[in-house]
Structure formats: structure tokens, C-alpha cells
Amino acid sequence: MPKIIPMRGFLTTSIGVICAATLALPLIPPTTPATASTARTLAAPGDTRSLPLVPLSRERVLGAAPEQGLYRPDGEHFSLVGVVWDDPGVELRGQVQVRTRSAGTGEWSGWQDVETHNADHGADPGTAEGASRRVRGATAPLWVGASDGVDVRVRAAATGAGGTRAAVPRAPLPSGLRLELVDPGDGEAPPEGAPADPPSTDLDTDAARASSAANADIAGFGALEIPELDQQATEQELARLQGSLPVTPYIGPRPRIVTRRGWGANESLREPGFGYTQKIKAVFVHHTASGNKYSCSQAPSVIRSIYRYHVTSMGWRDIGYNFLVDKCGTLYEGRAGGVARAVLGAHTLGFNSDSMGIAVIGTYGTTKPSRAVVTAIARLTAWKLGFYGGDPRGRTYLTSGGGNLYPEGKNVRLNVISGHRDGFATECPGAALYAGLGTARSGAARYQGR
Structure with missing residues (x-):
């Protein structure tokens, strides 16, 4: 059963791989002097304009009206951008x-x-998150730049x-159609070719401290990134976190991961x-x-x-x-709760339990992902599946929570590394990216030493 751990509870318990001694760290303010790289804050945390x-x-x-729109020539x-509407159970049939x-x-x-087909992403039916009154129907987001x-x-x-067009009935x-205009806040990226300089956020709220503490078992409190490890150090870390080590530990070296603080999450x-x-x-x-x-x-x-x-839209x-x-293969922490833990996501409707979701930023229907992207998927899955004995080339069973491909309660046999379309009738992750999953599976298995 999925469980929600409140922040205060998280800071005082030792669930999973987080130990009590590590969790005590957030309660003690850092004593090292602030530097430009560790104490820079977002002057503007971003904004969302929602316009009917x-x-x-x-x-x-x-x-x-079967045709709706909005024109704002300037001032935003x-x-x-994206478009949302009131009922998440209603599909937008149109363009x-x-x-x-x-x-x-x-x-x-x-x-x-x-x-427009975005309902295949989301929390499972019947869960608290999926049934929340705050949830709305939505298109996929589209990045348009400043x-x-x-x-x-x-x-x-x-x-x-x-x-004729006039004679054709329309759905x-x-x-409640609304246009969402999203401003990511300060830290707008430098020009093409300049080095990335993502903003970090201060650890001045319970939410920010809890988010950072969730990774304190494998990285320093307040870290902007979780550094990569070699094979030996990864196996030593696995033994420390799980209390023992299998005779043959099939786990890939831990890859570098930019934390939520590193990409500037407003917690x-x-x-x-x-x-x-569970796993x-x-x-x-x-x-x-x-x-x-x-x-x-x-x-x-x-x-x-x-x-x-x-969240907001x-x-x-x-x-x-x-x-x-x-697109360059850099890995980023997504949903908060600890990168080494089994965090419940909202990525594959009906199959969020006992799984995790990796999203490649971009659209890959016809665009082939770079080798760096496929390698990053292989490295991440080789490491994360290693905590649970998962074979990247294997198959496993998940129980459907309900969707348009499998009914609720059906036990479904899936590839350990699957595309979104394997669990839901959707185009995601795009034909070109889906075609690269075989390479990711074999690469992940090699990283694990199989």
C-alpha cells in the first residue's frame, strides 16, 4: 500500500533506507559559511497566469463554443504554456x-x-492524489522559451x-478551458553555449529542509547534486543502506543526479x-x-x-x-522523497505502485534521442533497480490500478524497463524513444555486471 509520510514524521522516523542519525541533520543549521554556489536564492520563485x-x-x-482562444500580444x-479544464475525466477531443x-x-x-492526450499521466484511480478536487484535465505542457x-x-x-465543414457535427x-502561462522564475538559462548555472534554494522552510533531508543518507545535507560513485563505492553504499550485501550484488555504479535544490525547486x-x-x-x-x-x-x-x-495548473x-x-543526458531528481527510496509518483496511470517513472525532456515521436539520453536511462535504472534485485532485461508482474489498456486488478506481465505505452494506450514515450529501450535494457544489464 502506498503511504504518505508527513514532513514532521519524516524528520523523526527511520522508514526505509533513511537512518535516524542522518535525519537529525536538518534540525541543525549549517555552520559552514555561505558561498555563491550554495546560498544563492531565487529572487523570483516563478509565477503562473491562468486566463479563461x-x-x-x-x-x-x-x-x-467549439472554437475558443485568447490573444495577448504583449505584457506577459x-x-x-498549456491548456487546462475543469473535469480531469473529460478528454479534449480536438486541436x-x-x-x-x-x-x-x-x-x-x-x-x-x-x-492534447495527457490523461495517461497521473496518479492512480482511487488514490488520494488522483481523487483530489484540485486535479484538472490538461494538455501536455509546451516549452516556448522566454x-x-x-x-x-x-x-x-x-x-x-x-x-462540408458546417455540416460535420463536433464534439x-x-x-472551464483556461490558458496557463508559466514563468519558471529567476535563473532563466544563459544563452546557447554558455555554462548552465541553475539556481539553488535556501533551506529556510520545513519543506525545503525535508526535501534535502530525504537524500541525506547518500549526500550531504543541502547538496546541489548527488555525485557519481564507482562500482566499489556503490556496493559499499548498498551494504550500508540495506545492512547486508548479496553474494553477487547486481547494481550499477551510482550516476550523478542533480537534486531538487540544484534545479531550483520551490518547495x-x-x-x-x-x-x-513498497518497492x-x-x-x-x-x-x-x-x-x-x-x-x-x-x-x-x-x-x-x-x-x-x-502542481499549480x-x-x-x-x-x-x-x-x-x-537531451544531453543529465539526470535530475523529480518527485521529492529521496532518490534512493521507492517514491510513489504520478506518471503511468494505473501502474504507479511498485514502479518509478523517468521522463526524457522533449518530444520523441520522430526525433531520435541522443546516445547520452539512452546511456543516462541505462545508468539510472542499473543503479536504482539494483536496490531491489531487478534485472533490466527481465520481466515482472504489476497489478493494474485501472486504465484504458488493463482493467483494475489485472496482473500484467511487463518488461522491467517498459515504455509508458506498455501500461496505457498512448503514444508516449514516442516511437523514436521507445525504439531505444532495448539498448537501454542491455546497457543497464552490463552496468549491473550481468
Whole structure:
């Protein structure tokens, strides 16, 4: 059964791999002098503007306009967009397109499609997070870069064949359509080619201290990143965390992971406490479907935007993915609770229990992921599955929590490293990324020494 650990409880218990002595650390303020790299704060924590769409025609379908939109030529400040609506159980059957004005050049982009099929991501049906009244239906987020103007249009799809456009009946659009304009906050990435310099956040709130403490068993309190380890050090760490070591420990060397503090997470956004599942039996690979028009130095800003969109716009308790990977292969901590622990995510509807979700930032329907991306997936899964004896080339069983591919309660046999589409009828993680999972499986097995 998944469980939610409140922050105060988390700081005083020794559940899983966190020991009581380590958890005491957050209660003691750091005594080392502050430096520019460890004490820099976000001057502006970001913002979300939620604007209602308006009818673009006089036509009505079941009382709703089948074409809605909004035009704001200037005066805004955002880098990511999405469209949300009231009922998460209602699908947006139609097309969402957006064009934006660059804050730097003042030039308008061409029309870009926004992925409308996003209900396959989320908490399992019947869980507290999935049943929350805060949850809303939503498109996938789209990264557009620093922008100050926006034009969006939503058009309902035709429900059947017809001789003319006017004669074709249309499906009604969901009620309560709103445009979400997400500003990731200060730390907007430097120009292409400049070194990444993501902001860190102060440890001045219970939420920030708890998030950092969740990793204190494997990294220093307040760390901006969890450094990579060699094979011997990883096996020693495994023995320390689990109290013993198998005769043949199949675990890959720990990879470098940028922490939430490292990418500048505003911990006040998420709900307090952490959710955990029993173990990690399977890994689901995703793409964020947010577009590929970002530089690797912008990745922290993209993640802050997706985090804000998941929590503030969609109503989730935290970012849905357990880990993220940028196009250059850098790994990032996702949902809070500790990278070495079985944190319950909201990534694969119906299969969040006993699994973890890795999202590659971008859209990979036709774009082939870089070798660095596939290697990062292999290294992360080789390490994380090693805590639970998982063979990256093997298969396992998960019980469905309900979805459009498998009914609730069905015991489903899946690859230990699966694509999102293996558990839900969806295009995710995109055909090109899905095609690379075989390479990730074999690579992960080699890292584990199999």
C-alpha cells in the first residue's frame, strides 16, 4: 500500500533506507559559511497566469463554443504554456495550437501543436492524489522559451464524416478551458553555449529542509547534486543502506543526479510530506511531449516550469516523474522523497505502485534521442533497480490500478524497463524513444555486471 509520510514524521522516523542519525541533520543549521554556489536564492520563485479562453465563433455545441482562444500580444512573461479544464475525466477531443512572441526579438513564432492526450499521466484511480478536487484535465505542457505575447486557439474535432465543414457535427469542448502561462522564475538559462548555472534554494522552510533531508543518507545535507560513485563505492553504499550485501550484488555504479535544490525547486508549491510505494519492480520511460526547442543549459528552467504546471495548473501533489533526463543526458531528481527510496509518483496511470517513472525532456515521436539520453536511462535504472534485485532485461508482474489498456486488478506481465505505452494506450514515450529501450535494457544489464 502506498503511504504518505508527513514532513514532521519524516524528520523523526527511520522508514526505509533513511537512518535516524542522518535525519537529525536538518534540525541543525549549517555552520559552514555561505558561498555563491550554495546560498544563492531565487529572487523570483516563478509565477503562473491562468486566463479563461473566450469563444471565437457564435456556433454552439451543447452550449459550448467549439472554437475558443485568447490573444495577448504583449505584457506577459512566461516560458511554458498549456491548456487546462475543469473535469480531469473529460478528454479534449480536438486541436490546440499556440503561437508566441519572443521576449528577446519581438518576433512571433509559427503555430505549434500542443499535445492534447495527457490523461495517461497521473496518479492512480482511487488514490488520494488522483481523487483530489484540485486535479484538472490538461494538455501536455509546451516549452516556448522566454515570451511576452501569446495567441492560442482550441478547435473541437468533428465527430463524423460530412459533406462540408458546417455540416460535420463536433464534439463539445470541455468546460472551464483556461490558458496557463508559466514563468519558471529567476535563473532563466544563459544563452546557447554558455555554462548552465541553475539556481539553488535556501533551506529556510520545513519543506525545503525535508526535501534535502530525504537524500541525506547518500549526500550531504543541502547538496546541489548527488555525485557519481564507482562500482566499489556503490556496493559499499548498498551494504550500508540495506545492512547486508548479496553474494553477487547486481547494481550499477551510482550516476550523478542533480537534486531538487540544484534545479531550483520551490518547495512551497508541493503538498507537504512524501508518498512511498513498497518497492521498485518496473521502470516506465516517458517523454514530456514539451518540445525540443530548449538548450541543455535551459533544462533546470524547463523542469521548474513542468513542476509548476503539474502542481499549480493540474493540481497534483508534486511533479509527477521520479526522475528527468535532458537531451544531453543529465539526470535530475523529480518527485521529492529521496532518490534512493521507492517514491510513489504520478506518471503511468494505473501502474504507479511498485514502479518509478523517468521522463526524457522533449518530444520523441520522430526525433531520435541522443546516445547520452539512452546511456543516462541505462545508468539510472542499473543503479536504482539494483536496490531491489531487478534485472533490466527481465520481466515482472504489476497489478493494474485501472486504465484504458488493463482493467483494475489485472496482473500484467511487463518488461522491467517498459515504455509508458506498455501500461496505457498512448503514444508516449514516442516511437523514436521507445525504439531505444532495448539498448537501454542491455546497457543497464552490463552496468549491473550481468
